[in-house]
Amino acid sequence: MIVAEQISKHFNGIRAVDDISFEVKEGETLVLLGTSGCGKTTTLKMVNRLIEASAGSISINGQNIFEQQPEKLRRTIGYVSQNNGLFPHFTVAENIAVVPKLLGWDKNKILERTKVLLQQLKLPVETFGDKYPDELSGGQKQRVTVARALISDPPVLLMDEPFGALDPVTRAGIRKEFANLPELQQKTIMLVTHDVQEAFEMGDQICLMDKGKIVQSGSAKDLLFRPANDFVSSFFENQRLYLELTALKFSDVWQWLPQHQEVSDQKLDSKTSLWEGMEQLSGFADKALSIIDSPTGERRSISQQDIQNAFNQFKANI
Numbered sequence: 249m250i251v252a253e254q255i256s257k258h259f260n261g262i263r264a265v266d267d268i269s270f271e272v273k274e275g276e277t278l279v280l281l282g283t284s285g286c287g288k289t290t291t292l293k294m295v296n297r298l299i300e301a302s303a304g305s306i307s308i309n310g311q312n313i314f315e316q317q318p319e320k321l322r323r324t325i326g327y328v329s330q331n332n333g334l335f336p337h338f339t340v341a342e343n344i345a346v347v348p349k350l351l352g353w354d355k356n357k358i359l360e361r362t363k364v365l366l367q368q369l370k371l372p373v374e375t376f377g378d379k380y381p382d383e384l385s386g387g388q389k390q391r392v393t394v395a396r397a398l399i400s401d402p403p404v405l406l407m408d409e410p411f412g413a414l415d416p417v418t419r420a421g422i423r424k425e426f427a428n429l430p431e432l433q434q435k436t437i438m439l440v441t442h443d444v445q446e447a448f449e450m451g452d453q454i455c456l457m458d459k460g461k462i463v464q465s466g467s468a469k470d471l472l473f474r475p476a477n478d479f480v481s482s483f484f485e486n487q488r489l490y491l492e493l494t495a496l497k498f499s500d501v502w503q504w505l506p507q508h509q510e511v512s513d514q515k516l517d518s519k520t521s522l523w524e525g526m527e528q529l530s531g532f533a534d535k536a537l538s539i540i541d542s543p544t545g546e547r548r549s550i551s552q553q554d555i556q557n558a559f560n561q562f563k564a565n566i
């Protein structure tokens with residue numbers, strides 16, 4: 249668990265980060281979201297002390313980070329930087345082995361762990377282990393950077409625009425893979441992005457920042473449906489409908505789904521987003537979809553029109 253209380257960073261009188269507080273629970277992902285220059289990277293780098301805070305306190309799992317040696321602290325925190333930071337003259341395997349070597353692991357242990365991680369990241373060590381960063385695509389380089397950050401199994405992972413350099417299609421694909429990566433499931437993660445979709449897909453908690461402050465912190469649904477002020481609502485205006493339909497699950501609108509019980513061939517869990525339901529039904533005005541509520545086993549059979557009606561009812565009842 250990461251707890252930051254009233255942290256600030258001033259650069260020559262400029263308040264890059266201005267008295268912010270946040271908490272990331274164990275196993276959760278907190279996303280710092282906001283436009284360029286609002287203080288996201290500075291905030292992230294204060295957590296592993298690549299930047300020293302001007303004021304405030306930060307603890308990780310109850311330990312004050314300012315009482316630890318920065319180098320030692322950083323060995324317990326995985327870090328994926330904006331520009332991958334791979335050593336160009338090291339192979340993939342050598343790049344991944346940097347931290348374990350510092351930690352004094354034996355060769356076999358490093359190799360075994362490298363194999364497991366690269367396999368999970370779809371870069372089999374037999375094919376990719378001896379390649380140099382120059383021989384990899386942008387997406388492959390980012391995967392190696394993630395493998396390097398995860399090799400020593402740190403409880404905390406900091407990621408700064410990890411997919412920033414990739415084209416939108418590769419980016420969306422890699423993001424989905426990462427979200428399902430077994431290695432990431434138990435980690436406490438902080439992720440910086442200016443991409444709203446990315447923030448909503450990956451964040452349990454999203455901190456929307458502006459001019460060094462956190463304007464609002466909460467779930468995607470909180471930010472969309474209970475904005476703290478005009479800045480928050482206007483931030484999402486361009487893609488609002490898409491974001492709302494992806495943020496809302498069938499379980500959120502269950503009470504407004506008609507109680508038809510017919511069984512359709514196509515079944516979805518109630519934790520699926522309305523958007524995915526719409527996609528499955530797109531182009532089939534008469535088709536129905538069965539939605540199953542996993543905790544209760546209840547079932548609803550719905551059409552595209554039913555989804556729209558339930559969405560409108562939800563909005564009318566906020």
Ligand SMILES: Nc1ncnc2c1ncn2[C@@H]1O[C@H](COP(=O)(O)OP(=O)(O)OP(=O)(O)O)[C@@H](O)[C@H]1O
Nearest residue numbers: 259262264282283284285286287288289290291442
């Ligand atoms: N080393 C530094 N010296 C002086 N000013 C800095 C330094 N690092 C950052 N800043 C300033 O602090 C502010 C916040 O920068 P920061 O990099 O944290 O923003 P950001 O939200 O991560 O932006 P981006 O999305 O462009 O990376 C900016 O105004 C920036 O110019």
